[in-house]
Amino acid sequence: MSTIAQQFGMTEALEILGIKAVNEGTSTGGQWFSGGELIESYSPVDGQLIAKVKASTEADYEKVMQSATEAFKTFRLMPAPKRGEIVRQFGEKLRQYKEPLGKLVSYEMGKSYQEGLGEVQEMIDICDFAVGLSRQLHGLTMHSERPSHRMYEQYHPLGVVGIISAFNFPVAVWSWNTALAWICGDVCVWKPSEKTPLCGIACQNIIAEVLRENNLPEGISCLINGDYKIGQLLNRDTRVPLVSATGSTRMGKIVAQEVAARLGRSLLELGGNNAIIVTPDADIKMTVIGAVFGAVGTAGQRCTSTRRLIIHESIYDKVKDAIVAAYGQLRIGNPLDQNNHVGPLIDTHAVELYNKALAQVVAEGGKILVEGGVLTGAGYESGCYVKPAIAEAKNDFAIVQHETFAPVLYLLKYSGDVTEAIEIQNGVAQGLSSAIMTNNLREAEAFLSAAGSDCGIANVNIGTSGAEIGGAFGGEKETGGGRESGSDAWKVYMRRQTNTINYSTSLPLAQGIKFDL
């Protein structure tokens, strides 16, 4: 353990979460096994090896699938509110493990400890939501056109749900899927990002405790580890009716095609290119907080991170100066130290992409307003710490059209009315999150109208990131169209069945068709 890790109690946190120096990477419930190669998890915080995880082999995968399909046979028959009780207990455990888990998220992924705790809170919130939902999996009833007939629809569990998640929300996105899938009666097989495998192991240990305490079948929660090849097994497996995948658009296109090729269902939550429109009627102070947190929070590695600010020319200089001044206040460093605002990027490959983006925006004619750069020296040994940067750019620059997972913010100017700003905001391939800063009702409503933002999330006087779990989460266009977490997102985890019951003494046909024998 490095000095930083020791100073911030990582040894204790890892112990509480059941992380060993070398971990089996495959699990069904509380059973661990694995035959594969070792994945090494390095912390971007201090560049130190935290622990190793054995990747899952195809044989391991097969064992997991057998256990999951077996568990489904009984779990689907457990009453939904009883499944909700399991999720309630899981939420209780998360409350108990919040601090060590938040710490591990921070240390393995690099987001600030506050954001690590926030991520665990998001898990607790979705559990609470799912518990209530377990008594509300409503179908509709409808009137039959035939006498003495009854029609209704009901929702049944789907089966094995495959979950592929990204490094940036290494625990919360799994729980958005599992909390809903479990109350719906599904069993889950999770492949976390190979960049954050320890977060996966910690979560699996926590749910295993709940399953054990309730004498439930192991296969309800399974974990596999590895690179895209292990994910591919899920995509191509006809025993997996739904694959929920979070990550880049490039990855999502592969998942979508592989799952569609066997007519399976996929739930995709992919890249964003999120903008905040700042109109002449914006509250500048609120704009600065929303934009800066949106751009530098999680070091710009949220799919909801603010990448573009679309500012009206009449207030452009004022907003620009205020944001540039705010960037001057940012403290970059160890994310476990709560005095810092910005932690490291996930790895040095991400640093390369950040450098490339900054070089490209200049090459395309952009102007750097806040200089970027990689930090070196004491505290920055991992090579993953970068300075949040700002550039003046144009929306049609190739680099502005592209999602760079790093703290690079582009300032764009508009001069007409709000429709021009909306056109710029919509003028990208992605459609996840969007926001407008204005106190003008007409502008706000225009932004929210059918001719307004084309994104899955559209906020007024709030930044682009930090959505609550109660709403459906996801976006349009290259973001993939999926919806996770709140509202009626649960429906994708179930199959709908329409039932018509005839309690008459004859068999009339629908549409009045005569067929007498």
Ligand code: UN1
């Ligand atoms: C993600 O970046 O994949 O809205 C999820 C937010 C968080 C979730 C982000 N609640 O920023």
